[in-house]
Amino acid sequence: MSTPHNQANKGDIAKTVLMPGDPLRAKYLAETYLENVKQFNATRSMFGYTGTYKGKEVSIMGSGMGMPSIGIYSYELFHFYDVENIIRIGSCGSFKEDVHLRDIIIVQGACTDSNYAHQYELPGTYSAISDYSLLEKAVEKAKEKNLTYHVGNVLSSDLFYHADNKADKWIKMGCLATEMESYALFANAAYAGKKALTLLTVSDSLVTSEETTAEEREKTFTAMMEVALEIATKFAFFDFDDTLIHGDSGGKLLKYYLKRHPLSVFRLLKVVYHYALYLLKIEPLNKAKSAWLYPLDYMNDQEIEKFYQEELEPCYYLNVIEELKKKKAEGYIIYICSASAEAYLRFCKLPVDEILGTKTLI
Ligand code: HPA
Numbered sequence: 618m619s620t621p622h623n624q625a626n627k628g629d630i631a632k633t634v635l636m637p638g639d640p641l642r643a644k645y646l647a648e649t650y651l652e653n654v655k656q657f658n659a660t661r662s663m664f665g666y667t668g669t670y671k672g673k674e675v676s677i678m679g680s681g682m683g684m685p686s687i688g689i690y691s692y693e694l695f696h697f698y699d700v701e702n703i704i705r706i707g708s709c710g711s712f713k714e715d716v717h718l719r720d721i722i723i724v725q726g727a728c729t730d731s732n733y734a735h736q737y738e739l740p741g742t743y744s745a746i747s748d749y750s751l752l753e754k755a756v757e758k759a760k761e762k763n764l765t766y767h768v769g770n771v772l773s774s775d776l777f778y779h780a781d782n783k784a785d786k787w788i789k790m791g792c793l794a795t796e797m798e799s800y801a802l803f804a805n806a807a808y809a810g811k812k813a814l815t816l817l818t819v820s821d822s823l824v825t826s827e828e829t830t831a832e833e834r835e836k837t838f839t840a841m842m843e844v845a846l847e848i849a850t851k852f853a854f855f856d857f858d859d860t861l862i863h864g865d866s867g868g869k870l871l872k873y874y875l876k877r878h879p880l881s882v883f884r885l886l887k888v889v890y891h892y893a894l895y896l897l898k899i900e901p902l903n904k905a906k907s908a909w910l911y912p913l914d915y916m917n918d919q920e921i922e923k924f925y926q927e928e929l930e931p932c933y934y935l936n937v938i939e940e941l942k943k944k945k946a947e948g949y950i951i952y953i954c955s956a957s958a959e960a961y962l963r964f965c966k967l968p969v970d971e972i973l974g975t976k977t978l979i
Pocket residue numbers: 708709710711776777795796797820821
């Protein structure tokens with residue numbers, strides 16, 4: 618499958634796409650920040666790449682300049698490639714004296730002089746806003762990184778060169794800066810039921826006529842890019858016992874083993890012994906826990922796998938499994954984080970990225 622503007626096949630593009638305006642910047646960012654990079658588009662030189670950042674799949678693609686351009690690419694990403702989140706990373710001209718060059722603007726809303734929203738035939742004016750969950754994460758990350766940032770409204774204009782000083786009226790209405798894409802991106806996201814955010818670095822000022830050097834722009838752009846990439850990385854943690862399965866997996870293992878090897882029951886004395894020492898505060902609890910898991914010392918991989926399939930899989934809470942799969946499809950990195958033993962958790966066939974369980978000697 619491809620579109621007139623994108624040669625990618627479905628599945629080539631991650632759930633989260635970062636969009637700088639310049640396709641060569643997309644190339645540079647993908648090559649600098651991502652691992653296992655694959656190019657998915659070169660149509661009209663609007664380069665697009667998918668790779669991984671800290672293990673999470675992310676795509677970076679140019680948006681071009683202006684609302685018609687980002688309008689086309691973001692529409693196709695949302696509607697034809699199942700993309701869930703688009704984060705525009707761009708530059709803007711400051712409208713305010715206290716919004717300085719190199720500051721970051723986390724865009725909350727976009728006003729516009731374009732007629733982009735006329736297509737929806739609304740009986741009024743549409744307010745294009747960013748997604749709050751993405752915005753909140755961006756604010757958290759910007760704070761963590763000690764960046765100078767502003768959150769607010771911007772003007773998405775059809776014009777870079779204005780014939781007169783019409784911008785004054787937008788400044789009076791509190792717009793922090795001007796750029797040319799966010800309104801269309803946010804409107805497309807709303808229409809598709811998806812999420813979008815814009816992060817901007819201030820590259821010039823319409824009020825003080827200061828300008829940044831290429832090197833300064835690069836430095837802030839890097840900080841902004843890191844914020845965007847870290848927002849794109851989402852984690853979901855699931856416990857195992859009484860969360861993914863009902864009941865206690867350690868107890869099920871013991872029962873399973875005793876049924877097959879009844880004579881091993883005398884080993885339970887060792888469990889009782891260590892548990893008594895724990896109660897007497899002579900030993901830590903992990904000794905008793907290790908003793909409790911003694912069947913693992915006698916079972917080979919095939920037997921443990923069989924135990925997992927026969928005893929644990931039937932105990933899955935189906936609604937929780939559905940939730941886990943949904944999160945995976947939305948691009949989360951999935952962890953199972955549990956006190957149960959990795960020795961059997963590793964036979965879990967659910968779409969899990971990482972298992973953090975109790976390590977046993979096996
Ligand atoms: N307008 C004015 N200045 C800018 C813009 C813009 O759209 N983008 C970056 N600096």
